[in-house]
Amino acid sequence: MKQFVWLLCLVGSLSLVAQPVMKYSVDVRSNLDTIYVSLEPEEGLTGENDVFQFAATAPGTYQTMNIGRYVSDFKAFDKKGKELEVKRQSINQFKISKPELISKVTYSVAETFDTRVDELPIYLMCGSSLEKDHALLNTHVFLGYFNGLQSSPIALTIAGRQGWDVGTALKFENGVFYANSFDHAVDSPILMGKLTYADTSLSDTPIRIFTYSANDKITSTMLLKNMMDMLGAAQKFLIKLPVDQYTFLYHFEPNPPGTTGAWEHSYSSEYVMAEKDPNGAFMSAVTDIASHEFFHIVTPLNIHSEVVEKFNFVSPTPSLHLWLYEGVTEWASNMLLMRGGVISVQDYLDNSINFKIKVDEKHFDKTWSLKKIAEESFTTGAKQYANIYYRGSLVAGLLDIRLLELSEGKYGLRELILDLVDKYGKGNPVSEETFIDEVVKMTYPEIRDFFDSYVLDNQPLPHKTYLAKVGVSFREPRKKGLIITPMEDMTKDQAKMYKAWTTNMTRR
Numbered sequence: 001m002k003q004f005v006w007l008l009c010l011v012g013s014l015s016l017v018a019q020p021v022m023k024y025s026v027d028v029r030s031n032l033d034t035i036y037v038s039l040e041p042e043e044g045l046t047g048e049n050d051v052f053q054f055a056a057t058a059p060g061t062y063q064t065m066n067i068g069r070y071v072s073d074f075k076a077f078d079k080k081g082k083e084l085e086v087k088r089q090s091i092n093q094f095k096i097s098k099p100e101l102i103s104k105v106t107y108s109v110a111e112t113f114d115t116r117v118d119e120l121p122i123y124l125m126c127g128s129s130l131e132k133d134h135a136l137l138n139t140h141v142f143l144g145y146f147n148g149l150q151s152s153p154i155a156l157t158i159a160g161r162q163g164w165d166v167g168t169a170l171k172f173e174n175g176v177f178y179a180n181s182f183d184h185a186v187d188s189p190i191l192m193g194k195l196t197y198a199d200t201s202l203s204d205t206p207i208r209i210f211t212y213s214a215n216d217k218i219t220s221t222m223l224l225k226n227m228m229d230m231l232g233a234a235q236k237f238l239i240k241l242p243v244d245q246y247t248f249l250y251h252f253e254p255n256p257p258g259t260t261g262a263w264e265h266s267y268s269s270e271y272v273m274a275e276k277d278p279n280g281a282f283m284s285a286v287t288d289i290a291s292h293e294f295f296h297i298v299t300p301l302n303i304h305s306e307v308v309e310k311f312n313f314v315s316p317t318p319s320l321h322l323w324l325y326e327g328v329t330e331w332a333s334n335m336l337l338m339r340g341g342v343i344s345v346q347d348y349l350d351n352s353i354n355f356k357i358k359v360d361e362k363h364f365d366k367t368w369s370l371k372k373i374a375e376e377s378f379t380t381g382a383k384q385y386a387n388i389y390y391r392g393s394l395v396a397g398l399l400d401i402r403l404l405e406l407s408e409g410k411y412g413l414r415e416l417i418l419d420l421v422d423k424y425g426k427g428n429p430v431s432e433e434t435f436i437d438e439v440v441k442m443t444y445p446e447i448r449d450f451f452d453s454y455v456l457d458n459q460p461l462p463h464k465t466y467l468a469k470v471g472v473s474f475r476e477p478r479k480k481g482l483i484i485t486p487m488e489d490m491t492k493d494q495a496k497m498y499k500a501w502t503t504n505m506t507r508r
């Protein structure tokens with residue numbers, strides 16, 4: 001763990017890079033729920049860098065955020081300290097006259113936890129919280145970039161209170177955080193304050209946990225202890241982890257002022273949850289979410305389309321493949337626990353199939369396909385969006401069964417995911433347009449029908465027939481609700497498929 005020290009901007013030369021370094025000094029010690037930002041860009045700005053942009057959204061949130069709403073007092077200065085003319089061009093954009101003369105930019109940003117907005121409230125885990133004993137900082141809520149300089153490196157110092165600890169996946173040396181680009185910074189939240197710390201390693205991958213718990217109820221050591229089986233199961237499922245380090249950041253307070261949850265990043269994930277007594281049920285709910293976020297290192301962080309790879313912070317652009325990013329992730333995060341023996345088959349059937357069927361059927365609009373949920377997530381789809389965790393996960397589970405059926409138990413969705421990681425991976429996106437064709441090519445022609453019916457269209461999901469293929473019975477006795485259990489009298493074929501469905505296969 002590293003101690004936080006307040007340093008004036010002591011940034012060394014980073015002149016090997018082509019784009020000018022953005023040197024930020026940020027102060028989070030205010031009692032006014034405000035982040036004060038000062039930016040001194042390295043020399044090299046041109047007339048083309050005349051718009052300073054704040055994020056309209058951020059990767060993995062599928063939410064319009066318009067960070068510009070929280071920004072005030074935006075000013076730009078030349079070398080002599082003379083103010084340059086600034087015009088607010090739109091909610092997230094400030095246009096600066098003579099950008100080549102900029103020596104410094106300053107502005108204030110209201111924290112998101114304690115700032116009321118009329119519409120589009122920002123999920124807590126994607127926002128910011130400043131208090132006397134901690135600061136939670138998702139960097140897109142206070143950093144921006146000059147038009148054309150989204151890939152400029154960033155050097156950031158943050159003035160916090162004395163004695164604060166720091167948790168982040170960013171490189172942090174001598175009080176300075178370093179990011180390769182704006183995108184990299186946005187991918188790396190920072191938690192500071194009164195934190196507990198624990199670590200372990202998974203094969204050779206260091207895993208770090210930092211936790212803020214308002215009343216000290218939950219510690220990093222507790223979380224790690226509860227997470228160990230899940231991490232082991234994730235490794236068995238993935239064989240080789242596609243990261244060389246990973247950081248969990250936890251924020252617990254008794255009454256969180258908004259939507260709680262977690263947000264995934266390439267080398268970390270961040271959780272904002274209500275602080276409760278750490279009993280078994282609570283800790284297992286926390287671990288379930290951690291399993292989901294951790295699996296995101298695969299989808300979408302390793303397998304995604306060009307829409308995610310070249311992220312558009314100016315205008316939110318949906319990707320059709322939300323079924324993969326969130327649906328498959330949710331399925332895998334539950335399935336790996338079952339196949340890894342962390343939860344029983346019956347637990348899996350109850351919570352990951354039975355419960356999800358009920359939620360999909362009772363709480364969401366059935367006329368929405370997974371494709372439509374994806375396409376409208378930033379606009380009219382906000383209400384249906386959460387069904388990606390229910391219907392999306394159920395469809396992924398059915399795809400797994402269909403693949404196992406076609407391959408006679410030899411190749412399921414897990415094997416497809418592992419092949420996709422090998423074939424694509426970071427920096428090599430799949431095509432938004434032809435990805436489904438690609439999956440069909442890699443598997444079976446029949447899989448096209450599956451996508452047409454259950455991803456692109458909203459056909460009723462064939463739970464009963466599919467579950468029977470893997471020896472699971474689906475009954476709806478009157479009044480008793482749905483009962484889903486392993487069959488007692490499986491045929492030889494069903495028993496073989498049941499084994500394939502409940503076990504991680506050895507890879508070819």
Ligand SMILES: [Zn+2]
Pocket residue numbers: 264292293296325326329
């Ligand atoms: Zn997710």
